[in-house]
Amino acid sequence: MSVSERPMVIPSTALAQQGQGAALMLGHSGPKKHLIFTLNGEVYAIAIDQIREIIGFRSPTIVPMMPSYLRGIINLRGMVVPVLDLAYRFGLAPNPVGKRTCIIILELPLHPDMPEQHYMVGLVVDMVNAVLDISPSMIELAPSFGVSIRPEFLHGMARIKEKFILLLNLQRVVALDELNALRSISDK
Numbered sequence: 001m002s003v004s005e006r007p008m009v010i011p012s013t014a015l016a017q018q019g020q021g022a023a024l025m026l027g028h029s030g031p032k033k034h035l036i037f038t039l040n041g042e043v044y045a046i047a048i049d050q051i052r053e054i055i056g057f058r059s060p061t062i063v064p065m066m067p068s069y070l071r072g073i074i075n076l077r078g079m080v081v082p083v084l085d086l087a088y089r090f091g092l093a094p095n096p097v098g099k100r101t102c103i104i105i106l107e108l109p110l111h112p113d114m115p116e117q118h119y120m121v122g123l124v125v126d127m128v129n130a131v132l133d134i135s136p137s138m139i140e141l142a143p144s145f146g147v148s149i150r151p152e153f154l155h156g157m158a159r160i161k162e163k164f165i166l167l168l169n170l171q172r173v174v175a176l177d178e179l180n181a182l183r184s185i186s187d188k
Helices: 020-026 176-186
Strands: 032-039 042-047 051-056 070-076 079-085 102-111 114-125 127-134 154-160 163-168
Touching (some): 032 114, 032 163, 042 127, 070 114, 102 127, 127 163
Parallel strands (some): 042 163, 079 114
Antiparallel strands (some): 032 042, 032 127, 102 114, 154 163
């Protein structure tokens, strides 16, 4: 196994104490568990409370007329789940599917005014690395430069020693209007 294939495990005690302004932006004050994963060599994080499960990669069924970043749909225990390729969504070239490629199944609110209604969507990532506690005080605002994806896709970034973990803004990555369009497809 090469160094790039090894999962990155970072103890939560290594988290830096920075970024007071991001605490207000994220709307909570205590540490929150985040799933850390890798995509095209960058390290990202998603809050655990938005994740339903992680499954091994399975080839989605291609659906005609879908956006290019949508790989297709999978059957997850009788439920139709659209699968987004994050690399395509971010405008990056996707890596070939490997042994560690997986799909993170998210459960997201369908509309901000109806938080009790959820929708599932899958995200293809290169590998899952760890689960970390990240406090809002450890988060800095995302820069508008030097990041390989559009800044509006980020909540901010957490500093781990001398490296950064990019915190995804799932409401921007998976836009609500797109979720509603995907829902209408899966309801047919």
